[in-house]
Amino acid sequence: MEIIYVxxxxxxxxxxxxxxxxxPATVNVDxxxxxxxxxxxxLRNPVDSSVQHTSDMSEHEVNTERVEVESRGVNHVEGGWPxxxxxxxxxxxxxxxxxxxxxxxxxxxIMHLGTLMEHCVKQNNAINIYEEYFxxxxxxxxEDGPPSAKTINVISKLTPFFDVLLSKRDPNVIKRTATxxxxxxxxxxxxxxxxxxxxxxxxxxxxxxxxxxxxLENSNRPELVLKPSSPxxxxxxxxxxxxxxxxxxxxxxxxxxxxxxxxxPVEVSTVEVxxxxxxxxxxxxxxxxxxECFSASTDGQVLWWDIRKLxxxxxxxxxxxxxxxxxxxxxxxxxxxxxxxMPTKFMVGTEQGIIISCNRKAKTPPEKxxxxxxxxxxxxxxxxxxxxxxxxxxxxxxxxxxxxxxxxKESPIMWTKCHLSYLTDGCWSTMRPSVxxxxxxxxxxxxxDFLFKQNDxxxxxxxxxxxxxxxxxxxxxxxxxxxxxxxxxxxxEISSGLCTLQRNEKTLAxxxxxxETKRExxxxxxxxxxxxxxxxxxxxxxxxVEETFPEDPQEVLDRTRQEFFEVIEAEMRRRTRAEA
Amino acid sequence: AEVEExxxxxxxxxxxxxxxxxxxxxxPIRTTLDNSTTVQYAGLLHQLTMKARSTVRDIDPQNDLxxxxxxxxxxxxxxxxxxxxxxxxxxxxxx
Numbered sequence: 001m002e003i004i005y006v007x008x009x010x011x012x013x014x015x016x017x018x019x020x021x022x023x024p025a026t027v028n029v030d031x032x033x034x035x036x037x038x039x040x041x042x043l044r045n046p047v048d049s050s051v052q053h054t055s056d057m058s059e060h061e062v063n064t065e066r067v068e069v070e071s072r073g074v075n076h077v078e079g080g081w082p083x084x085x086x087x088x089x090x091x092x093x094x095x096x097x098x099x100x101x102x103x104x105x106x107x108x109x110i111m112h113l114g115t116l117m118e119h120c121v122k123q124n125n126a127i128n129i130y131e132e133y134f135x136x137x138x139x140x141x142x143e144d145g146p147p148s149a150k151t152i153n154v155i156s157k158l159t160p161f162f163d164v165l166l167s168k169r170d171p172n173v174i175k176r177t178a179t180x181x182x183x184x185x186x187x188x189x190x191x192x193x194x195x196x197x198x199x200x201x202x203x204x205x206x207x208x209x210x211x212x213x214x215x216l217e218n219s220n221r222p223e224l225v226l227k228p229s230s231p232x233x234x235x236x237x238x239x240x241x242x243x244x245x246x247x248x249x250x251x252x253x254x255x256x257x258x259x260x261x262x263x264x265p266v267e268v269s270t271v272e273v274x275x276x277x278x279x280x281x282x283x284x285x286x287x288x289x290x291x292e293c294f295s296a297s298t299d300g301q302v303l304w305w306d307i308r309k310l311x312x313x314x315x316x317x318x319x320x321x322x323x324x325x326x327x328x329x330x331x332x333x334x335x336x337x338x339x340x341x342m343p344t345k346f347m348v349g350t351e352q353g354i355i356i357s358c359n360r361k362a363k364t365p366p367e368k369x370x371x372x373x374x375x376x377x378x379x380x381x382x383x384x385x386x387x388x389x390x391x392x393x394x395x396x397x398x399x400x401x402x403x404x405x406x407x408x409k410e411s412p413i414m415w416t417k418c419h420l421s422y423l424t425d426g427c428w429s430t431m432r433p434s435v436x437x438x439x440x441x442x443x444x445x446x447x448x449d450f451l452f453k454q455n456d457x458x459x460x461x462x463x464x465x466x467x468x469x470x471x472x473x474x475x476x477x478x479x480x481x482x483x484x485x486x487x488x489x490x491x492x493e494i495s496s497g498l499c500t501l502q503r504n505e506k507t508l509a510x511x512x513x514x515x516e517t518k519r520e521x522x523x524x525x526x527x528x529x530x531x532x533x534x535x536x537x538x539x540x541x542x543x544x545v546e547e548t549f550p551e552d553p554q555e556v557l558d559r560t561r562q563e564f565f566e567v568i569e570a571e572m573r574r575r576t577r578a579e580a
Numbered sequence: 581a582e583v584e585e586x587x588x589x590x591x592x593x594x595x596x597x598x599x600x601x602x603x604x605x606x607x608p609i610r611t612t613l614d615n616s617t618t619v620q621y622a623g624l625l626h627q628l629t630m631k632a633r634s635t636v637r638d639i640d641p642q643n644d645l646x647x648x649x650x651x652x653x654x655x656x657x658x659x660x661x662x663x664x665x666x667x668x669x670x671x672x673x674x675x
Contacts, residue, residue: 081607100609105664107583110601112671113660114586116647120658124673465631 032195178483196231240290248279281336300330349380396426441467
């Protein structure tokens with residue numbers, strides 16, 4: 001029932017001060033109980049009532065504020081001189097010194113200390129107490145225990161860094177994905193991370209374009225901020241010159257930096273000749289000048305550049321697998337792979353799931369594409385050659401990671417099971433030939449040891465709750481850095497069991513790869529045979545098809561039963577004959 | 581004169597890089613290094629010796645610091661403390 005109370009007031013009376021007055025309560029509505037409704041009342045017996053007797057608990061979390069430390073130097077100036085002596089004056093100080101030296105106490109003390117000191121100095125010269133005396137007795141390396149990994153550092157972009165610069169605007173809270181990681185080639189203490197937002201058209205207006213170089217000692221502030229004109233999707237250190245980095249931008253341009261010159265790019269490629277889509281792969285090439293690199297993007301092109309002249313690419317290749325060079329048919333490239341030991345070949349992983357292996361030295365552009373492997377259902381997010389066996393490479397995409405051998409093009413030689421989430425990146429271990437790492441979009445890092453166990457990863461670590469987008473192993477094989485969708489880079493140190501070479505590992509791994517390759521080759525040959533037979537049959541005898549009508553399963557069953565009993569009886573007869 | 585001899589003898593030993601005598605206020609009296617390095621060593625090692633001595637005496641009041649050796653990757657710093665003076669020798673142990 002609705003109770004409506006209406007207040008009315010004349011317009012001319014608006015704004016008049018209210019004069020409140022008291023009046024006794026008046027009954028507005030009176031709803032008497034309705035006895036007829038009592039019939040619908042159902043008494044409930046028994047009544048369920050829950051009682052709980054537990055102590056009240058409350059949950060609290062405490063986290064200390066992260067302290068920002070900064071290194072500062074202190075200059076130590078001379079002090080301690082008595083008041084009347086000016087330390088800068090040579091004469092005064094010399095006079096003071098001479099005075100002290102005449103003091104008898106001084107002489108005695110120095111004699112005493114001198115003998116003491118001489119004793120120790122001679123001791124040092126006589127024997128080196130830190131020498132390794134029992135080297136031969138080192139024990140053999142045993143099992144290092146279950147594989148494990150520890151997080152050694154988490155680098156997340158902290159907003160306070162921006163407070164200083166943008167004190168009037170909101171601090172930068174828009175998180176960008178860490179799309180690419182590159183370790184510094186020599187020191188391995190520095191990490192360059194490219195940040196960009198790969199969501200389609202999600203770029204907010206004030207999203208920062210910067211990418212950072214972090215020094216592991218100081219994870220609060222980046223060592224250097226790289227400021228491109230558009231966010232970087234991929235970033236690589238030059239393996240020959242550790243001050244130079246090349247980066248591929250979201251808008252398709254290529255830029256290169258020199259860390260000695262600061263955060264602005266030294267040169268940027270011109271927009272007209274660059275890619276039309278984000279540059280997903282940028283890798284340095286082995287060349288005498290150390291200035292050549294190549295890049296690939298989803299617009300279907302692979303371009304070669306010389307960074308001294310980024311105004312135009314030196315070479316280009318259109319990823320059209322029909323080998324006609326049409327840009328419309330081209331497949332978009334998502335990952336690029338190059339192994340310095342095989343400088344003329346490289347591989348491109350495409351969005352359509354096909355891996356294209358190309359030969360740079362081919363004479364005509366159509367011949368550059370040497371072979372294709374149709375690998376995944378979705379984009380091939382990562383391609384990596386095994387550092388020990390260059391013919392074997394790993395491709396990561398959709399829900400599996402697959403290992404291929406260059407010789408078998410139809411199917412991978414080994415593959416992992418289908419996971420529940422997408423696999424986003426992968427790489428081989430630089431120390432052990434059968435170990436590789438993969439990251440998933442549920443934030444897990446998997447370490448697979450294919451010699452040991454092929455069904456499951458040897459180690460599966462939940463790094464964070466958001467998807468992991470990139471993975472990079474440091475050259476020494478022990479530290480792996482993974483970047484996540486919200487821009488957090490986590491560094492993990494894996495246990496030594498997973499990064500030291502076991503005794504027979506190389507031979508076992510070689511044997512395993514060869515065995516699998518052989519198996520695949522045999523299967524391929526068999527498939528080919530069967531296909532040829534099918535074709536021959538269907539071409540030649542179209543009439544004979546009716547004769548081989550499918551057999552009734554019951555007949556097959558009877559036939560097999562009969563054969564079985566015949567075999568048994570023959571065997572029994574043979575035995576009785578032998579006994580007799 | 582004997583002081584001179586002693587110090588010269590110490591300096592002449594194999595591997596000895598520098599010898600210094602510093603007084604209780606941190607003023608270098610005798611040194612074989614340049615002034616700025618000496619001042620640095622004097623200031624820092626004086627404090628360290630004080631700390632080491634107080635540590636030893638805290639643990640056992642009857643005890644006292646007689647000698648302090650700091651071995652680092654590059655060389656060894658040996659400090660012979662006294663009430664008033666410090667004798668500091670930097671040596672490179674042969675290895």
